[in-house]
Amino acid sequence: MTLLTPDRAGGRPSPGTDPAPGLAPLTTELGILFGGDYNPEQWDPAVWREDVRLMRQAGVNLVTVGVFSWSRYEPQPGVRDFAWMDEVLDLLHAHGIAVDLATPTASPPPWLGNLHPETLPVDADGVRLGWGSRNQFSPASRVYREHALAITRDLVERYAEHPAVRMWHVGNEFGQVCHGEESAVAFRGWLRERYGSLTALNEAWGTSVWSQHYGRWEEITPPRRAPYHLNPTQVLDFRRYSSDALRSLFREQRDLIREIDPVRPVTTNFMGFFALVDYWSWAEDLDVVADDAYPDPTDPHAASTSALTHDLMRSLGRGRPWVLMEQAAGAVSWRPHNLTKSPGRSRLESLQAVARGADAICFFQWRAATKGPERFHSAMLPHAGPETRAHQGVRRLGADLARLRPVVGSRVGARVAILFDWPSWWASQGEALPTDRLDALAQLRSWYRPLWEDGVAVDVARPGQDLSGYDVVLAPQLYLLTEPAADTLREHVARGGTLVLGPFGGVADESAHVRTGRFPALLRDVVGVSGEEWVPLPDDGAEVVWAAAAPGRPGSFRAEVLGELLRSEGAEVLASFRGGHLDGAPAITRHRRPGSGAAWYVGTVPPQDALADVVRQALAEAGVEGAAPAVRLPGVEVVRRGDALFVLNHGRGTVRVRVEDLLPGSSVPPRHPGSEVVDLLTGLPPAAGEVVLAADDAVVLIERNS
Numbered sequence: 001m002t003l004l005t006p007d008r009a010g011g012r013p014s015p016g017t018d019p020a021p022g023l024a025p026l027t028t029e030l031g032i033l034f035g036g037d038y039n040p041e042q043w044d045p046a047v048w049r050e051d052v053r054l055m056r057q058a059g060v061n062l063v064t065v066g067v068f069s070w071s072r073y074e075p076q077p078g079v080r081d082f083a084w085m086d087e088v089l090d091l092l093h094a095h096g097i098a099v100d101l102a103t104p105t106a107s108p109p110p111w112l113g114n115l116h117p118e119t120l121p122v123d124a125d126g127v128r129l130g131w132g133s134r135n136q137f138s139p140a141s142r143v144y145r146e147h148a149l150a151i152t153r154d155l156v157e158r159y160a161e162h163p164a165v166r167m168w169h170v171g172n173e174f175g176q177v178c179h180g181e182e183s184a185v186a187f188r189g190w191l192r193e194r195y196g197s198l199t200a201l202n203e204a205w206g207t208s209v210w211s212q213h214y215g216r217w218e219e220i221t222p223p224r225r226a227p228y229h230l231n232p233t234q235v236l237d238f239r240r241y242s243s244d245a246l247r248s249l250f251r252e253q254r255d256l257i258r259e260i261d262p263v264r265p266v267t268t269n270f271m272g273f274f275a276l277v278d279y280w281s282w283a284e285d286l287d288v289v290a291d292d293a294y295p296d297p298t299d300p301h302a303a304s305t306s307a308l309t310h311d312l313m314r315s316l317g318r319g320r321p322w323v324l325m326e327q328a329a330g331a332v333s334w335r336p337h338n339l340t341k342s343p344g345r346s347r348l349e350s351l352q353a354v355a356r357g358a359d360a361i362c363f364f365q366w367r368a369a370t371k372g373p374e375r376f377h378s379a380m381l382p383h384a385g386p387e388t389r390a391h392q393g394v395r396r397l398g399a400d401l402a403r404l405r406p407v408v409g410s411r412v413g414a415r416v417a418i419l420f421d422w423p424s425w426w427a428s429q430g431e432a433l434p435t436d437r438l439d440a441l442a443q444l445r446s447w448y449r450p451l452w453e454d455g456v457a458v459d460v461a462r463p464g465q466d467l468s469g470y471d472v473v474l475a476p477q478l479y480l481l482t483e484p485a486a487d488t489l490r491e492h493v494a495r496g497g498t499l500v501l502g503p504f505g506g507v508a509d510e511s512a513h514v515r516t517g518r519f520p521a522l523l524r525d526v527v528g529v530s531g532e533e534w535v536p537l538p539d540d541g542a543e544v545v546w547a548a549a550a551p552g553r554p555g556s557f558r559a560e561v562l563g564e565l566l567r568s569e570g571a572e573v574l575a576s577f578r579g580g581h582l583d584g585a586p587a588i589t590r591h592r593r594p595g596s597g598a599a600w601y602v603g604t605v606p607p608q609d610a611l612a613d614v615v616r617q618a619l620a621e622a623g624v625e626g627a628a629p630a631v632r633l634p635g636v637e638v639v640r641r642g643d644a645l646f647v648l649n650h651g652r653g654t655v656r657v658r659v660e661d662l663l664p665g666s667s668v669p670p671r672h673p674g675s676e677v678v679d680l681l682t683g684l685p686p687a688a689g690e691v692v693l694a695a696d697d698a699v700v701l702i703e704r705n706s
């Protein structure tokens with residue numbers, strides 16, 4: 001089969017994509033990777049044999065093993081028992097199943113906490129957490145780290161040459177935070193590096209407020225329970241430190257692995273927009289980006305929320321294919337009330353990840369546990385066995401993924417970037433701000449939603465990164481903005497790009513100090529508008545009136561959460577407040593200067609429709625379209641990945657779409673002999689030139705030369 005390469009809108013690689021091999025050595029050989037976490041230590045060896053047989057039947061070609069095996073490998077300090085893992089790896093290899101072998105460091109054995117209580121984490125109330133669960137370690141603990149490295153060394157030395165092992169997985173879902181004494185020492189070391197002197201620290205932390213001046217390093221602690229609001233910069237720096245502490249844990253295990261095995265890729269599993277770790281700072285450290293995705297089945301916007309998270313993962317890896325390391329086949333067991341999903345929904349969610357750049361689709365976990373806290377968590381193989389709806393669904397998915405081999409390694413190209421920054425998110429989550437209702441993540445998601453609805457490809461970008469390949473940059477929430485990051489936005493507009501900046505942007509510097517003068521301080525000339533007051537709005541919002549009528553658009557809307565007392569300094573006022581404290585003040589503006597691009601400013605939180613209107617207008621003026629502009633159906637997601645066009649129906653009803661609307665210029669039956677459009681999932685052309693998609697169904701169309 002020869003694939004054509006129609007370079008349609010969105011078909012070129014994203015700016016800055018990285019040619020590093022990543023997953024390619026595995027996927028070139030195995031196709032899309034499919035499997036899940038496998039915990040053989042919970043089962044009798046007789047069950048292992050059944051497992052590998054059933055795995056093969058389901059098309060599983062990759063499992064992650066050993067994530068929580070430390071106490072099995074090292075039942076007493078210094079003792080080693082790897083014999084059982086020898087057998088597991090041999091068995092998997094004999095059945096052609098590749099292994100992502102984990103370092104078992106996420107869950108130390110009870111003896112470690114018992115012998116060395118200082119390895120246990122302490123919370124902000126000073127409570128030391130115990131064992132009997134998992135994750136009970138302090139990232140700063142020297143003793144924990146020594147033991148973690150010792151078991152990692154022995155594991156990697158033993159298995160680096162094992163033919164089953166194709167990838168390394170460090171720990172699990174790094175996210176531990178510790179406020180204890182050893183962490184205080186490490187935090188001080190981190191602060192010395194950052195500031196060099198106590199004078200600089202006192203200045204950055206603004207300790208002239210409330211008599212907080214520090215005279216000795218020893219006086220500095222992690223933020224702990226205190227009578228009233230904590231110092232915001234201390235809190236922000238502790239979040240930075242905590243993310244860096246976890247990163248150094250990851251890196252020391254990774255470096256040890258690379259020393260012994262310089263070839264196989266090393267990863268760890270991220271958790272989407274996880275609040276405790278700045279994944280931008282980690283991204284370069286991983287050979288392959290991997291994510292755990294557990295969309296909330298009660299979230300009406302789960303599909304676009306997942307799409308955004310997948311785009312983040314692809315962007316963290318600079319466009320490289322990534323691994324969906326964990327998801328649930330049905331229900332999880334850690335929410336209070338665990339709604340399940342059908343096999344069809346699980347398949348759709350998996351195909352969505354592939355559409356957005358994943359080359360590996362894995363689950364937590366292979367076989368449903370009968371004991372322990374996760375015994376009611378769904379699995380690829382349920383308690384009731386293989387003759388179940390859920391397991392048959394898993395087999396179907398395995399077969400589908402095998403058919404998607406032609407998309408392996410291909411890229412998603414985007415002309416739009418949406419900015420997201422962890423330190424700004426952290427700072428905006430602090431106490432004592434004008435409002436606690438301006439949620440950075442909620443803003444990001446609502447700005448992203450119209451792009452998702454229209455099939456517009458988007459990369460998530462880190463403020464300050466090179467934006468030169470993008471035509472449109474959306475910056476919904478940049479409370480904390482550094483000068484270099486502001487410069488990239490200025491350059492983007494000067495180059496002719498479009499910028500859309502959201503409310504409460506550029507307010508603070510990297511120390512979370514408020515910048516003086518009219519805001520947005522560093523971008524005032526770019527947006528051509530400036531403000532003097534941030535104005536939290538009452539519960540019923542405030543009226544905003546559009547300056548010009550637009551077909552189908554109401555003349556006004558009620559803005560929510562926050563407004564700003566702005567005045568135009570050259571920008572066109574597209575909408576302004578009417579009545580109340582902000583009467584007459586601009587709410588939405590656009591600044592166009594000869595030779596430059598357009599800088600839009602949204603100085604409030606418009607309801608979703610009005611926001612979508614602004615985003616769509618900015619894109620239209622920049623000439624950016626979706627993957628299939630003629631197709632806009634509620635719940636239908638269209639994504640182009642390389643040569644393939646994914647059409648995914650997240651809605652509740654059947655939809656019909658003409659192939660010509662999806663792939664303009666193509667026709668069914670084919671216009672040119674020998675060239676046809678086929679759905680990779682069925683291997684067939686869509687009947688009668690039309691794609692008919694039931695709820696939860698999908699097609700993956702390509703044009704094929706036979």
Ligand code: GAL
Pocket residue numbers: 172173292294326328332333334364374377
């Ligand atoms: C993840 C974790 C897995 C499993 C899963 C259950 O957070 O990495 O080990 O606990 O959740 O949903």
